[in-house]
Amino acid sequence: VEAGQTVCLVEAMKLFNEIEAEFKCKIIEILKDDAAPVEFGEPLFKVERC
Numbered sequence: 001v002e003a004g005q006t007v008c009l010v011e012a013m014k015l016f017n018e019i020e021a022e023f024k025c026k027i028i029e030i031l032k033d034d035a036a037p038v039e040f041g042e043p044l045f046k047v048e049r050c
Contacts, residue, residue, distance in 0.1 A: 003021055003022065005020060007019055008044060010038065023049060024049070025050055026047065028048050032044050
């Protein structure tokens with residue numbers, strides 16, 4: 001994943017927010033299921049810097 005690339009969309013009150021990679025990385029594990037509730041600051045992925 002390149003820095004700035006959208007890695008997922010999070011819906012909040014019917015608005016979709018793009019979550020972008022902060023740095024070039026490889027996604028190792030997805031920590032949340034599709035449509036699962038998430039809290040602010042909660043990790044969504046495990047990543048490894050490239």
